[in-house]
Amino acid sequence: MGSLSIKFAKRMDNIRASEIRELLKITQKPGYISFGGGFPAPELFPVEEMINITSKVLLKNGTKALQYGPTEGYPPLREAICRRMEKIHVNMAPDNILITSGSQQGLDFAGKIFINPGDKIIVEKPSYLGAINAFKAYEPTFIDIEMDDDGMIIEDLEIALSKNDDIRFIYVIPDFQNPTGKTWSIERRKRLIELANKYDVVIIEDNPYGELRFEGEILPAIKHFDTENRVIFLGTFSKILCPGLRVGWVAASDELLHKFILVKQGADLQSSTIAQMEIATFLNEYDIDEHIEKIKYVYRARRNLMIDTMRKEFPEGATFTYPNGGLFTWVTLPEFINTRELAVKALEQMVAFVPGGSFYANGGNERSFRCNYSCMDEENIVIGVKRLANVINEEMMVKSLI
Secondary structure, eight states, X not given: OOOOOOOOOGGGGGOOOXXXXXXXXXHTSTTOEEOOSOOXXXXXXXXXHHHHHHHHHHHHHHHHHTSXXXXXXXXXXXXXXXXXXXXXXXXXXXXXXXXXXXHHHHHHHHHHHHOOTTOEEEEEESOOHHHHHHHHTTOOEEEEEEEETTEEOHHHHHHHHHHOTTEEEEEEOOSSOTTTOOOOOHHHHHHHHHHHHHHTOEEEEEOSSTTOBSSSOOOOOGGGGOSSSOEEEEEEXXXXXXXXXXXXXXEOOHHHHHHHHHHHXXXXXXXXXXXXXXXXXXXXXXXXXXXXXXXXXXXXXXXXHHHHHHHHHSOTTOEEOOOSBSSEEEEEOOTTOOHHHHHHHHHHTTEEOEXXXXXXXXXXXXSEEEEEOSSSOHHHHHHHHHHHHHHHHXXXXXXXXX
């Protein structure tokens, strides 16, 4: 028999395995220290509480929990989400919330709803790798806008908007951005809305880390400043409760949310009924804010330890961001260092990170990398950063001799 001649869709040419997911396969082996993934700390998962919650849900509403539910989601959970969104100064009605299978599903739906092949979308430079990959499936043209410490550079954004009258949407992570850890200033958030209104563009605001602020007050979401219902807000319980439940949400106006509901119906009908009921019950019976404080306490200490160790061990010429929350710091090395090559040498020393080039929609910038501090304990953070420092020092010495 001859080999099969399988004809895949052209869009598959744009889809590559996630570098982060491939990296995680290697670092599952004993002895590896991984700063590569964006995982929450598993020791902070409320396992005992979830045992109690799951038992209660099944004993009280077992047949309902195991049955299909509405596409829009479990009504008590949608109501609870509206109450939580008040913390970021956003007032939504339950009818304007759609439950998704993680906020990642919301990104995929956004691509499906807005992007035709060749359409232009604007993203931060760098941006979340998972979003880039989700959008790539729909074959857009990426326009990436540089950032400074206050977020996307607004002047550059306006130039891009003025030169392109067919932008489908602007995608941003304004709080403790993945991968840089940077947070948009309030002024930038306001200016983004002004430009979106002026040029009639939709904004996708992705906010997986916003509640994990270590210092200062939680800032109002971009959605708070939305005067024309053009902001689509994506939220998730993955970083503040349990990622394995795969529960996130989309918050948007009636017109926009209706499109997401239609796509959701065709994708998977609904998100897990039992997972939604478990979260709603958890929010009713436990103090999730107290739980988030425990998470913040641990992550703040781990961020401090990682940054302090980098300051002591990293060579001159290496810089890194100091995030006020979230899961990541962003390391930048001299231009003659290629972090994809460096990552291979780091793995030989049993420490992992994600090379920065992966986070650039149009490629380039191979001198940076992302480090996660949430998932490793204190001892491994120190050991891992020292291993990284040794690899960086050796690479800089070798390259300086060439």
